[in-house]
Amino acid sequence: MTEAVIETDGLTKQYGSTVAVDDLDLTVTDDEIYGFLGPNGAGKSTTIGLLMDYVRPTAGTVRVLGADPQADVVEIHDRLGILPDRYSLYDGHTARQHLALVSNTKRASDSPEQLLDRVGLGDVIDQDIATYSQGMEQRLALAMALVGDPDLLILDEPFTGLDPHGVRTVREIVHEENERGAAVFFSSHVLGQVELVCDRVGILHRGQIVAEGTVDDLRTSADVDADASVEEIFVSITDEAVTADDRAVEGER
Numbered sequence: 215m216t217e218a219v220i221e222t223d224g225l226t227k228q229y230g231s232t233v234a235v236d237d238l239d240l241t242v243t244d245d246e247i248y249g250f251l252g253p254n255g256a257g258k259s260t261t262i263g264l265l266m267d268y269v270r271p272t273a274g275t276v277r278v279l280g281a282d283p284q285a286d287v288v289e290i291h292d293r294l295g296i297l298p299d300r301y302s303l304y305d306g307h308t309a310r311q312h313l314a315l316v317s318n319t320k321r322a323s324d325s326p327e328q329l330l331d332r333v334g335l336g337d338v339i340d341q342d343i344a345t346y347s348q349g350m351e352q353r354l355a356l357a358m359a360l361v362g363d364p365d366l367l368i369l370d371e372p373f374t375g376l377d378p379h380g381v382r383t384v385r386e387i388v389h390e391e392n393e394r395g396a397a398v399f400f401s402s403h404v405l406g407q408v409e410l411v412c413d414r415v416g417i418l419h420r421g422q423i424v425a426e427g428t429v430d431d432l433r434t435s436a437d438v439d440a441d442a443s444v445e446e447i448f449v450s451i452t453d454e455a456v457t458a459d460d461r462a463v464e465g466e467r
């Protein structure tokens with residue numbers, strides 16, 4: 215029997231006249247790898263911010279790991295690993311020190327060597343992170359998300375800045391974590407990787423889910439060829455959503 219690890223009901227976030235997340239009903243279960251896709255500005259990072267209680271909803275509810283992020287933030291953060299879109303690393307400190315910081319907060323006892331080996335940073339564990347490249351920083355941020363064997367991993371654009379080896383490493387880690395028993399929720403623009411990794415995807419457009427299912431489901435429902443790539447499916451579905459919006463605006467005139 216699966217349980218929901220993410221559940222939103224009518225979730226809405228408005229910034230002035232901009233509706234970043236619009237009446238979103240989203241469910242992710244404890245056994246799945248869910249890809250959260252959408253064009254720039256669709257509301258992916260805002261949704262993740264709402265799950266993490268970095269921002270507060272204008273309307274609707276959120277449950278993460280069965281708890282309310284506004285009330286049970288510590289409990290949730292103890293059981294969750296997050297790779298945010300903008301993370302802070304501290305120049306003058308090593309990767310080992312960064313992991314120790316997260317481990318202390320979570321009262322976890324992971325081996326920093328093992329975690330950094332997994333992300334390909336085993337050789338630079340005691341090097342000042344000021345010397346790290348963008349891809350190395352991204353690998354360290356991923357290692358920090360893995361501390362404490364989380365039940366849920368939320369990864370905002372985990373492939374950013376990574377070379378092909380790094381992309382493969384992330385894919386392997388996502389699978390390993392899922393096999394260990396963690397659910398994985400990640401946003402991505404790297405559409406080629408999505409089919410290789412995700413059990414299910416949701417496509418967000420102007421704060422609303424416009425398509426959801428397995429990549430095969432979406433291929434069948436979208437107006438594309440049977441062998442269409444995820445990119446072709448994505449473009450077809452989001453273009454269709456734009457056309458539907460334009461028609462609705464025309465209808466209002």
Ligand SMILES: Nc1ncnc2c1ncn2[C@@H]1O[C@H](COP(=O)(O)OP(=O)(O)OP(=O)(O)O)[C@@H](O)[C@H]1O
Pocket residue numbers: 229232233234252253254255256257258259260261
């Ligand atoms: N703090 C904020 N103040 C005002 N508007 C915001 C704020 N954060 C996000 N927005 C707006 O909300 C909408 C959704 O933004 P969000 O960053 O969630 O999209 P995204 O799907 O993550 O985009 P990207 O793929 O470019 O990272 C955009 O129109 C954005 O301009």
